[in-house]
Amino acid sequence: MATSKLSPDAFKHVKVNAAEQERIATPALTFTQDAIRRLKKNKAAVISLWVLVFIAFISIISIWLSPSNPNKQSLNYANLPPKWPGIDLPGLNGYMNGQNKYAGMGKNVYFLLGTDYLGRDLLSRIMVGTRVSLFIGIVATFFDLTIGVFYGIISGWRGGMTDTLMQRVIEIISSIPNLVVVILMLLVFRPGLTSIILAIAFTGWVTMARLIRAQTLQLKDQEFVLAARTLGESSIKIAFKHLIPNLSSTIIIQTMFTIPTAIFFEAFLSYIGIGLPAPTASLGTLLSDGQKNLQVLPYQLLYPAIVIVILMLAFNLLADGLRDAFDPRSEH
Numbered sequence: 246m247a248t249s250k251l252s253p254d255a256f257k258h259v260k261v262n263a264a265e266q267e268r269i270a271t272p273a274l275t276f277t278q279d280a281i282r283r284l285k286k287n288k289a290a291v292i293s294l295w296v297l298v299f300i301a302f303i304s305i306i307s308i309w310l311s312p313s314n315p316n317k318q319s320l321n322y323a324n325l326p327p328k329w330p331g332i333d334l335p336g337l338n339g340y341m342n343g344q345n346k347y348a349g350m351g352k353n354v355y356f357l358l359g360t361d362y363l364g365r366d367l368l369s370r371i372m373v374g375t376r377v378s379l380f381i382g383i384v385a386t387f388f389d390l391t392i393g394v395f396y397g398i399i400s401g402w403r404g405g406m407t408d409t410l411m412q413r414v415i416e417i418i419s420s421i422p423n424l425v426v427v428i429l430m431l432l433v434f435r436p437g438l439t440s441i442i443l444a445i446a447f448t449g450w451v452t453m454a455r456l457i458r459a460q461t462l463q464l465k466d467q468e469f470v471l472a473a474r475t476l477g478e479s480s481i482k483i484a485f486k487h488l489i490p491n492l493s494s495t496i497i498i499q500t501m502f503t504i505p506t507a508i509f510f511e512a513f514l515s516y517i518g519i520g521l522p523a524p525t526a527s528l529g530t531l532l533s534d535g536q537k538n539l540q541v542l543p544y545q546l547l548y549p550a551i552v553i554v555i556l557m558l559a560f561n562l563l564a565d566g567l568r569d570a571f572d573p574r575s576e577h
Contacts (some may be wrong), residue, residue, distance in 0.1 A: 280494070283570040290566020293559040300556065301379055307372035312357070315373045316524045319364035324542055328355040336544070358548050361534055367545065370526035371552055377438075377527050378508045378556060384442050385449050385507035386500050393450030394496060397457025398484055402465055408458075419451050427514060436522050441511055449507060453499050460495050464488055494571035501564035505557045512553055528553045 284290055325346050328339035339347040339355070347354060358368040400411040426447050430440040464470060464487075473483050489496075508528075514520035515529025523530070528549050535546030 280567075280570040284566055287566040287569060289562045290570075293562040293566070296555065296559045297563065300375060300552075300559075304372055304376040304379060307369070307376065311369045311372060313366040313369050315365060315369040315526050317365060322350075322354075322356070322360050322364035323362055324538070324545075325356055325360045325364075326542075327357060327359040327544060329357060330355055341542075359542075359544050361545060362538065367531075367548060370531060371528070371549055373526040374528040374531055374549065375552055375556070377521065377525075378511060378553070380438075381441065381445070381507050381511040382504035382560075385445050385503050388446050388450045389453040389500055389503050390496070391450075392446070393453030394457050394489070394492070396450065397454040397459075398461050398488055398492075400454070401458040401461025402480060402484070402488075404462075412458075415451055415454060418448055421448070423448055423510065427519060431519060436519055437525075438521065441514060441520060445507055445510070449503065453496070453503065456495055456499055457492060460492050461488060464491055494567075498564060498568045498571060501560060501567055505560040505564075508553070508556060508560075 326339060326341040327337050328347055329337045330352075332338065339345055356366055356368065358366075358371065361367055361370070396411065400408045423444060427440060427444045430443050434440045434443070470483060470487055473487055478486070511520060512527065512529035512532065515527040516533045518533070520529050521527040531549035532546060532553070535542075535549060539546050
């Protein structure tokens, strides 16, 4: 029976082909690196991220470089329309109803987004209101990451009667509307950030706790957790070393949905008059003041509305992008 022999060159060629077939087509990536790669492919999420970074930078830098004092009143400048120096475009040239509202005020007097009924610079007040909204979002994130995460881990990890009692507490808290909680806080504290923060601290972490508890119930029966318990690791060490890293995607995604909810909650309270007291600026109070002059001075409502819409839209698009990025089953 005849047998064929390979020449040295052919044998080398076969080895090279086999090596090429065994080579991994894509580089090995960690879960976080793969999530970042997926997020970068989502253009809407990336743009939203940079928009939020820009808004946060402008609102923070306005603490030191504000165009003017946001609470300074000057009735001589009341209800002035927007004026951009050197730009002769409708809505940006200082004209309203065919009249130059800046006539006789000098060339150095201009307000980029106009003024309100007390002559306060609308741009400066929007910056302050945006900073307040972002601060409320940070506060909501803090309570989510402290109370919500650890409450959910303890409830899911302990199980049994402990889990039952902790879930009954959550159900009681969830049954109380947020508005009722705020009104109760107003009976004890004066209207302001304190009442809003306490209301968020009382109810804002419930959704996070429920999600973390559900995920913890699944993770605690996994092999790596059982192995850690067999080796005698403490529950605290298991939580920080094994549970929280595996819960990071859920924590990040829920946090990104919590922030716009908290921002809208604060804006709603200020809009109906039980949020931040005057003269402190808030996007909600700016919307309330602008709504009163909507037919005559629409810019007073338009610009604060644009800012809050951009904030809400950017946070939600970024949250959607993060949700897809941390889901290995999603394809882009």
